[in-house]
Structure formats: C-alpha cells, structure tokens
Amino acid sequence: MLDERKAIILRAVVTEYIETALPVGSGHVATVPEVTVSSATIRNDMAALEADGYLAQPHTSAGRVPTEKGYRFFVDQLGGPGRLGASESQQVRSFFSQTHGELEQMLADTTQLLSGLTRYTAVVVGPPHEVATIKSIQIVVLAPRLILVVLVLSNGAVEKHSIDLLHDVDEAHVAAASQRISALLVGQGLAAAGSPGLDDAISLVESDPVREIVALTVASLRVEHRQDDHVFIGGTSEMVASFDAVATVSEILRILEQQLVVVSLIENVLDRGLSVAIGRETGNEALSDCSLVVAPYVVDGESAGSIGVLGPTRMHYDQALSAVAVVADRLGKRLSEG
Amino acid sequence: MLDERKAIILRAVVTEYIETALPVGSGHVATVPEVTVSSATIRNDMAALEADGYLAQPHTSAGRVPTEKGYRFFVDQLGGPGRLGASESQQVRSFFSQTHGELEQMLADTTQLLSGLTRYTAVVVGPPHEVATIKSIQIVVLAPRLILVVLVLSNGAVEKHSIDLLHDVDEAHVAAASQRISALLVGQGLAAAGSPGLDDAISLVESDPVREIVALTVASLRVEHRQDDHVFIGGTSEMVASFDAVATVSEILRILEQQLVVVSLIENVLDRGLSVAIGRETGNEALSDCSLVVAPYVVDGESAGSIGVLGPTRMHYDQALSAVAVVADRLGKRLSEG
DNA sequence: GGTTGGCACTCGCCCCTGCAGTCTGCCAAT
C-alpha cells in the first residue's frame, strides 16, 4: 500500500496532469497546499512512485506523467462520485422535466445531455428487449410475398421483422395467423418464442398456409434477437478536442462506429455498478488513451441498461463519475414511471 | 472562358493537389504527359489563372493551390461520373445481392458501403414518410393513461407515437378507436391526416372516450411529421484522416451530429440530380474545407431520398461521383423491387 | 505574338547552435 504522503503527491500529480496535459515536476507539486514538504522530498517520493509503476517519465529530466496504475489508484481513492455542480444539476433537472416521448428518442437525447455535461462522448445502451413482455403482435402484408411482423413491447419499444414468403398470401390467412400468434405470445416475454413447447402449439394449426406464416414468424423472432438499435452515441465532437493526433481520433471513431464493441464493453461491467475502465482495462488496444465511465440504470428494480462516457485517460474523473451516476439514477427513475 | 491549355494546366494542378495536398509548382505540371509546353509558359498561365481566381498561392515563391472556383471548374469539366473500378463495382454488386431486411437497416448499411467505397463520410437520407400510404394503424395500451399508436407504411417503415391521456382508458374503447381510425386512414397517404374533412368524420363518432382517442391520435399524426430517424451517417472515421487539424475535425463532427443541417443541405440539391457542393457552396461556413457530393435516388419513378458523401475539398471527385451515382441508382432499383 | 531558356530573387523549411528554463538525482547537512 501507499504511504499517506505518497498518496497525496500522486493525487497532486494526477490532478495537475489532468488539467494541463503537461508532465508535472516536483516543484509544481510543492506549491499545492496539501503538500507541506519540500520539492527534494517530493523528488524522492516521485522516484519511488515511478519505481512502483504509478508514474512514468517521458524522458530523463522531465516531469512525471501518471500511468494507468496511477490513474487507477487515483480513481479508487476518489471513493464514490462527488456532487454535481449547481449549473450541471440544473441542466439534468430541466432535461428530465422536459423530456418526453418515445423510449428511443429519450435515450438518444440522454446522450446529448451526458456529453454536454461532461464534454466527452456519451454512450447509452437501451434496455434489452428480452426483459419486456409482448404487448401486441401484428402481421401486415406489404407485398404478395412479403409480410411485416410488428411487435409492440411493454416498454414501448417497437420491433419489426420482414419475412419473405414462398407463396402469395391471402389476407384472411394472415389475419388468422396474426390471431393465433397473438394468442400464443402476447403477455409473455420475448424469450417465450424460444420455448420448445411452442412448436407443438404451432403444429396444431390446421390450415397449411396459416401454419406456415405462424411458423416463419416465430422463427424470425427466434433468430433476430439482435442488439441493434439499442446503442446511442452522442457528442463525438466534444471528445475529439482532448486529443492532438488525428490518427488517434480516427481510431477511436472507428471503434465507436462498430457499436457492437461498445456494447460488449459496457455489458462487461454491467453488474459492477458505477465503474471505470482505464486505458487498456477497456479491453481494446485502440482505446489505450481512453477511459470509460459506466453505470447501469435500474428500471422497476431491475438493471435495464447502462450509460457511460468515453474520454481521454486524463479525464475529469470526479465530474464524469458524478454526471454518469446522477444521469443513470434519474434516467432509471424516469423510465420506471413509464 | 478558359483557354484550352489553361484548362489542361488547371486540371493538372487540381489533380496533383488532390493527390499530394502540397502546393503544385510549374515544374511539376510540366512533367505530366498532357502538357507539352515548358515550365516558363506554365508559369505565365498559372499567373493568369491566379489573377482569374482559379488558383491561389499560400505564400510568394510557393506552388499554387486550387481555390473553390478552381475546384468548381475542375468538377464541371469532369462531365458526368466516370466508371467505377472493377473491385468497387464488385463491392456494390455483392452488397446489393446480399442486402435484405428492413428499409432502415438497408439504408444504414448503405452508408457503410458508400463510405467504404469512397473513404469519406457517407450520408443517406431515407424516403420521407409522406410518399408512402398507410398500411395499418394499431393502438396499443401501454399503461392506463398511456397509449402507443403504431403505423405501418407501405414502404415497410414503422412509425410510432406515444400519447398521454387525461383519463384511464378501456381496452374496448381503444379497440373501437383503432377500428374507426383504420377505416378512415388505411390506404391513404400520411397527408390524409391533415385533411380538414377528417374532423367532420371524427365528430360523427358517438362514444365520447372513443372520439377522444381518435382525435388525439389524428392530432399526433398531424404534429409529429418529423424528419427524424431518416438520416444515416457512416464512415466518419474515414474522413478524419483527410484533415490534419483536430479543431477542423471537431467542427465537422459537430455539424454531422446536428443531423438537421445535413438534411436541409441535401434537400437543397435534391431536384438537381447528381451534384457537387464545394466548400462554402455547402452553405455552411464550418464546412468550408469540405465538399459534398449528392444524388437523389428514385423509387418507382419518384425521387425518394438522397445519398451523398462528405469529404475534403481536395476529394477524389471522379471516384466520389461515380460511387454516389452508382449506389444511388442501385439503391433506387433495389427499393423499387420492394 | 506566343513561347522558351536563363537568371535573379523570394521564401519556407530544415538543421544547427546557443541559451534559458526546468526537472532530476545525488549528497552533504540538519
């Protein structure tokens, strides 16, 4: 474990570096009020901190820069999220009092809020459709051999699957199929489509064409459990300013464009509550200059999804943590109201 | 108008500058095969081209750089879009043979294709819902005072509006309202919701609660004619590499995040067919280092939407033009098939 | 008259140098 004084010095270095992005020297550390010893003593301690892997020197006779381990210590001893500033909490309050409308629109707007609060990129992952129950299933004929299955879920999400058929269909058959399938699945979770007992029920349908439609529809519900359209990203322009190499920016944008990466990344930390992944801890080499602050949000007592911000490793962790924590909390409450 | 030789020289300068991003000198122009005169002559012509505003000098005794006017001439005399390279057209073909599924998924995938082909950011604007007819209207009760109206349109798009009610609702009333409204609007265009005759029809509904639901639903259809969810953007990471100032990149990303700007921008050129906006021609000061190549796509004989790429002013116009033209053409055909 | 080679000139770029500043590591003193 770290000496009390070393901890203070490390914290001072990290704080200063986050602010200036410049290597921090012993002289500068000596000026901060919490530090009462001389710069020589600080030098000794900083050398020890470097030996222990908390700090690094870009080159001899330069100041020190935090390593991932250094940031990790800094974040851990930060404890919980701090309070939000007055103007920020005002922003959050007015957002949640004004927002309304569709689930997806709200989630998309939430990325705006979060990125506005933190000046970093915000990621919001919507609730997986699995937790909701099916409110309604409707089959619409778009073309003689093309039908569209429209699912309405209890959380207000709407899913649709188009199905190509082998034969032309009859409106009457579709209506019948629509009714059969509603009877089977409405009120259940989406997972019900996967239950084996369903196949027996389907085989009981007398009419061949109707059975075909029902079977294909159920099959499409089984297959297309995609996580798509669940991830919302906002404020990429904000974060860019934190980096100076265009190549780095390009890499990060590439990662963000492949939304799947972000999803798995966020889900990995889903049951840990509010948490931070620093640099390579994100599991992605390309994000080694980035940190990710994530928190799940809870709807009706269940962890429903997660939100987070992606910024540089030298991000303002306290602000980011509070912003993410507060927004996750308020979002969960808002969605619980319905 | 421009001298034949001056045109060749201008073209050479633009081509070279697009390739290298470095000011082009008379000596370099003299090496291109199409130019048969000496560098001294080229110098004279380049001075004239500068006087006419086609070229500019970053500083005395440097090479020349094209101005917007220079790019404009270059693009205009390029004539139509060229052919696509073999591997590119292969890419397009395999994309359109494989792609399937929802309209929106396809449009989103198209941005991937376009940005992959051009290495620039791709923008795809979906068909406005106004042109499609209503296939089905369904009202689902999400909570005692919250209903969701789900519209299925003939092009496979699904629109939803949630409506907060003042009183608790009865399933039977909702079913009745659903039926009434279907009878009124199914088969018509979305614009039908705006017709004044509809109000008379609504007032004929006897039951008060049913009439209330119908009226609110129609009202929501009138109001929420948003262009949202129609714009797809992809390949932002590609374009970033074309710029060297992080600040520029940030500006451009900011513009892209405000999708509305892009929409209006693309719609301005919608009826002009395949077209190019260079630098300030885009109408946006922040995009003065960018060019936009756009083309509408035609579904069932009607201009349905547009696609485009956003790149640096020194973009490979010929490739971008062909890619946009070909993809717009194929996309339109694909969507016409249904 | 248009075109060309030659030439002087301009300027940005790069490299080198020197200087100021900063920070470290070490050591002797406290």
Place this chain on the structure above:
DNA sequence: ATTGGCAGACTGCAGGGGCGAGTGCCAACC
C-alpha cells in the same frame, strides 16, 4: 527522515545559414 544545494540532462525556443523549390521577368527565338 528531511532538506537545501548543486551538477547534469534534456526540452523548448529563438536566431542564423544553407538548401531547394518556385516564381517573375527578360531577352532571345520561332
């Protein structure tokens, strides 16, 4: 254990010289 002092290392910046690319001009040429 802590401190002040000091030498050494290295960056960053400013200034100067050489280099090279490119221009504009001019006289000569077809």
